[in-house]
Each structure stands twice: as C-alpha cells, then as structure tokens.
Amino acid sequence: MSMRVEDTVIVRDGFPRPFPNIPSNALDQFQMTGKVVVVTGAADGIGLAVAEAMAGANATVAFWYNSNDAAVAKAEEIGKTYNVKTAAYKVDVSNASSVQSTIAAVVKDLGRIDVFVANAGMAISRPILEQTLAEFDKQMSVNVNGVVYCAKYAGEVFKRQGSGVLIITSSMSAHIVNVPVDQPIYNGSKAFVTHFGKSLAREWREFARVNIVSPGFFDTKMGASPLALNEAYRMAVLGRQGHVNEIKALYLYLASDASTFMTGSDILIDGGYCLP
Template identity: 40%
Template structure:
C-alpha cells in the first residue's frame, strides 16, 4: 500500500471525548479531514452539536454529537451502545476529556483532588474499558489517550499536583492496556502535549507575565503549540500507518521535556 494511503481513515468511526472545544475539536477535525466519521462526546451538548455541525459541513463526513459524562459508567456505556447502533462499529477512540485545578498541595481539598483524578484518570479508564470491550468483540481498534508532558515532569511555577498525578496515571494506564490488548489487535497509545494555545489559554499567553516567560523560557522552540499541531500525530496513531506503535508516549511539547 502507498504510504500516504495508510494515513487515510475513510469510513472509519471515531469517538472524540471532550471534543467540543480546544484540543479535542482540533483532533476531531483532523480525523475528519482524513475521512473518518466523527462522534463528538462532551458534557456540553450545545457546543458539541455546534462542533459536529461545523465538521460535517466543512469536511463532508457524517457526525454525531452526544452528551456524555465520562465519569458516569452508565453514560459511558450508553455512548458506546448508541454509536454501535448508529454506525455498527467503533474504529478509533480519542480519549481526551480532562481538566486541571491549580492549587498548592498543602491547601488542596480532598474534593478538589478527587474531581481532577475522577475526570482525568477514572474517566479515561471508564471510556477505554467500555470502548475496549467493543473493540475486543470486533477484533481491532485504535485508542489514543490524551495525557500530558505533566505526566512526565513536574510543572513550574504553577502548583498542580493532582493534574500531574492524573496524567502520569494515564501514561501507565496506556502502557498497561497496550500490554493486555495487543492480543486483540487493539493499539493503545498516548500523546503528551506541552503548553498549548487554545481558546481558553489564549488570553494568558497574550497577557504574558512571569509565568508565561517561565513556560516559554523552558520551551526550546520558545512558543506554545497550536491545537492543529496535534492533528498529524492523531491521524498517524488512528491509522494503519502506526501499525507497530504500541504502548508509546508521544510528547508534542516544543522540546520542553528534552531539557
């Protein structure tokens, strides 16, 4: 097969959790540009619908928006059932929903800790488990979990121990699932983005200040990443081009973790 053809995702079905905005939206768009039909799964139903509509109209693929709380096992299973009922299969999962709370470890409440761990780690597990069961039945699939360079290094100057711990957990979960599910022809990999300039973080970068100077000073490329710069790696991992990539961590961080 021609190498470029291996990147095509025509007629594939991809679920993107947290796909309504930011990194998830950019990754969903990239998959659609490669030919995949897209399911935007997000807690914000109205934004998910708007994103699905935009992708459908611009990329000419089938799209669906689903309201899903990834920390709720019943919600997650219903998502899988609905997608299989509508599309007949799930080829690709981009397991992306997440959040952060910046708080000093000594001041963080247990409620705050649990909120981050529950979404960033428990939610990733619940979705991977439910989709994984479907992929095991199918005999194939590709799962891409969104971790972070924060699962590899401890960020400075902001305090975010719960976020860092959750993303480190996603990395080891990815490796563990890859070890268990290789025999089912399921790929499980993770991308670890660095500091990204999204609609939510754009004001911070434009305002600048000591924290931004610190972040960019430790980034060899000297700039934040853009959401669309994750498109290539996501299409690669979702496609046949990455047929021997398994249990791997792909850092997309402008060189931050190279220091």
C-alpha cells in the first residue's frame, strides 16, 4: 500500500519536545554530581560494581542489601574512596512494605532518588520436576515481585519529582532458547522483568526512562556454576566469563545524561554467548 506524505502527518499536541540541556562534552555527560542512586543487591557482584561506578562519577549512593551485612562496611569504604555520600539500607525486596518504607527513608535521608537500579536476584538451579513450589515462590518473590515492588514505589517518587531513571537487571536467558536446562524458573522470571521494563518505559514516558541490562555469565556468585563453567566457555565467543569491571560502565551510561535518548532498550552483554 502506498501513502502520500500528507497522509502520514499526525499532529501531537506539545510535540516535538525540546532537547535536554546536557553537556556537549561526552565525558561530562557521565558525571552524576548531585544525583542520588539506589542499587539493590549492592553487597557484592554486579550490584557492588555498579554502586562503585556511580560513586566514582560523584553520585550519592544508597546500597541496598539483605543477607550480606558486609555491604555496610563496603558502602563506607567506597564513600571515603570517592569522597561522596553513601548509605547502606537492609531491605528485603520481596516484601512490599519493606521496599515502600525504605524508599521513603532514602528520600528522607538523601532528599530524592534520581536513579533506581533494580539488580537484586537469585537462582535455584534445579529442573522444574525436581523443584519444590516453595523454591518456585522464593525465586519469583525476589526476581519478579521484588522488581515490581521497587518499580512501583520508586516510580511514585519519579512521578512526583517529574524525572527519574529505572534500570532493571535481567539476563541473557530471556533472549535465547539454549539456556541452562536446570533453571526454568529463573529463566522465566527474567523474561518477565525484561518485558515489564519495556512496558514501563511506555507507561512512564512523561516523567522517567526505563532500560534493561541482560548480562551473560559474569565471574560472580551468580555466574556459571562449576558444572556449567565449561559450557559457558564453549558458548561464549570470547571464551570466558565477564569481569564486573566490564559491565559497570554500562549501568553508568544508562543512569547518566549520556543516554537521555534511550528508553525501553534491553542491552545484551554476554561475550557473544547468544550469537547464532
């Protein structure tokens, strides 16, 4: 079907919107001075690396953790290293009231929330026929419910402020068919948050940006298990797992003014594991 140019002109009130006022120097765009960033699962692994990246860019950082109290000392150490304000909050993201009250505490303590990184996750590696329903509920409560709760209450702050950035940590398992066969619940939970994030990007288009990061195997406690290590090496084009230093700048990019024209994107960073 052919169309004339005049047939494609649709008038939208208030459009086009103005360009954001961001620095012309690309390196300056990555600076987070004056921004408050919350990172869940910040005690170790990718979450800790992301929190450090934000601090290195001069952000105020709230480290959210649950079972690993080492996050308190790490937050203090990183704050001193980069001469920025940091704070640690113990919160169970699978508990809605805990998430709601902790977000309120962060706003009270730090003034606002500019970026929320919903990174906390877990996996129980067991085929569905061997997995208990209690194990299913536990994974979904963190990987799905936890992201939904964080999005809901952080989103309320963003809407009130008129701005905000949500970054969701998903997984390469949401992209491929040849995923590890013993993680069906984990794989499904990550598929949920990937599409949930895309939906939020449209729902929140008036006041916030939402993007998703889908990591492959990284050398953390959530990386390839000993049984899956050789498979990770074989399938990844680069022949190894990733180091957390190779992903944290991606989160900084998505959090910063460098990515103001990006929303609803799902960025795969997997060393080529998902290539056909």
